[in-house]
Amino acid sequence: MNVPFLIARRYFRSKNKRNIITIISNISMIGVAVGTAALIIVLSVFNGLEDLVRTLYGKSDPNLVISATKGKAFDVDRTFLMKLENTPGVALLTQVIEDNALLQYHDRQMVVKMRGLSDNYFGQSQIDANIREGDHRLHRDSLDVALVGAGVQHELSITLNNRLAPLRLLYPRNTAGRKTLSMNPEEAFNQESLIAGGVFLIEQHIDDSYIFVPISFAQRLLGYTTRRTALYVKVGQSFEIDQVKNQLRKQLGPDFKVQDSDEQHVSLFKAIKVEKLFVFITFTLILLIASLNIFFSLSMLVIDKKKDIAVLLAMGANQLAVRRTFLYVGAIVALVGAAVGLLTGVTLCWLQQRFGLVSMGMATSVVESYPVKMQVSDIAFTCLSIVLITLAVSIRPALNAGNLDLRENL
Structure with a gap:
């Protein structure tokens, strides 16, 4: 029989006295419950936002991107491309030229x-499902056609399929060997024109700054022949992305980078994780402050139960048993509050996932309600924090209880 636990449970459930100790204990439980529920909810929201970002970028991101470690572009030839295409797991290889340009x-x-x-880009991207106006074709008969982001269209008031007023793109010419840049735009810039055939709506950063054009158009504008800035790889359904990524890295060597979707936006995901960490630390400190009430209630309980402690010691209980009794009291108070908080937090997150109780409140939002995603690791770390905090605030009163002088309190 665990006597210290039985006594602790009796102290916790006792209703004989509705004194200040009971009130403080109840406040402690409520504080722990509210802090635990808030921590679970906020961490789940961050998980949901992380998944939302992955989903948004996944609409335009390829499975893997091959780019040069040094420099902006690299040379490709047919042998190089065939070598990559024959790599196990590579289902589709898309050539890409990307750079800044002036759009008029x-x-x-x-x-x-x-x-x-x-031309095979749309075989590995879902962007054709995100066309808001027009269609996704980059060629119509003999004409080059552009896809523009919704933000770009709004900024320039672009009309689709306007052959009388096409888009004009300018890119600085290679000035190697020249000391100064010509002030004549005809000499200083390469210029190419094409019509806008579609508008895409993916994610704000992409929508506000990107325009998609045929690779032949980009070659003429930038003066590239066999140079490419990236190669997009679609991985076969029966292959793991990490497996193909590692194989390509071994095959290409240190001169090339092979990145999956998360690595393409590593700074964004790192920022989300850092924010999540700071939120966890902040709410843990709030839990600690709420748990200080446990310290005060246990300290007052030790003073109130001096005679009980003296009787236990006189009956043969050792100091360790007395200390364990008050540690159990603190643990019961904290764990009851934590259990209520966990149940409340998990229930609210489930309701949000199921019914979308809290909306984003924006007509232009890509999702109607706040995204949430519960993770077992978050619940485990929350429980671990509560255990450590409970021990931290309960040890001192428990030590004081074990050190009471028997002769002075009988």
């Missing part, structure tokens, strides 16, 4: 990210 439409202009794509 009527009397308006802005700097955009121009992405030149080979």
Whole structure:
């Protein structure tokens, strides 16, 4: 029989006295419950936002991107491409030329990210499902056609399929060997024109700055022949992305980078994880502050139960048993509050996932309600924090209880 636990449970459930100790204990439980529920909910929201970002970028991101370790572009030839295409797991290989360019439409202009794509790009991207106006084709008969982001279209007031007023893209010419840049735009910039055939709506950063063009158009504008800035790889369904990524890294060597979707946006995901860590630390400190009430209630309980402690010691209980009794009291108070908080937090997150109780409140939002995703690791770390905090605030009162002088309190 665990006598210290039985006594601790009796102290916790005792209703004989509705004194200040009971009130403080109840406040402690409520504080722990609220802090635990808030921690679970906030961490789940961060998980949901991380998944949302992955989903948004996944609409345009390829499975893998091959780029040069040094420099902006690299040379490719047919042998190099065939070697990559024959790699196990590579289902599709898309050639890409991407760079900044000046976009002009009527009397308006802005700097955009121009992405030149080979014709098979839409075989590995879901972007054709995100076309808001027009269609996704980059060629119509003999004409080059551009896809523009919704933000770019709004900024320049672009009209689709306007052959009388096409888009004009300018890119600085290679000035190697020249000491100064010509002030004449005809000499200083390469210029190419094409019509806008579609508008895509993916993610704000992409929508506000990107324009997709045929790779042949980008070659002419930038003066590239066999040079490419990236190669996009679609991985076969029966292959693991990490497996193909490691195989390509071994095959290409240190001169090339092979990145999956998370590695392409490593700074963004790192920022989300850092924010999540700081939120966890902040709410853990709030839990610690709420748990200080446990310290005060245990300290007052030790004073109130001096005679009980003296009787236990006189009956043969040792100091360790007395200390364990008050540690159990603190643990019961904290764990009851934590259990209520965990149940509340998990229930609210489940309701949000199921019914979308809290909406984003924005008409232009890509999702109607706040995304949440519960993870076992978050619940485990929350429980571990509560255990450590409970021990931290309960040890001192328990030590004081074990050190009471028997002769003075009988």
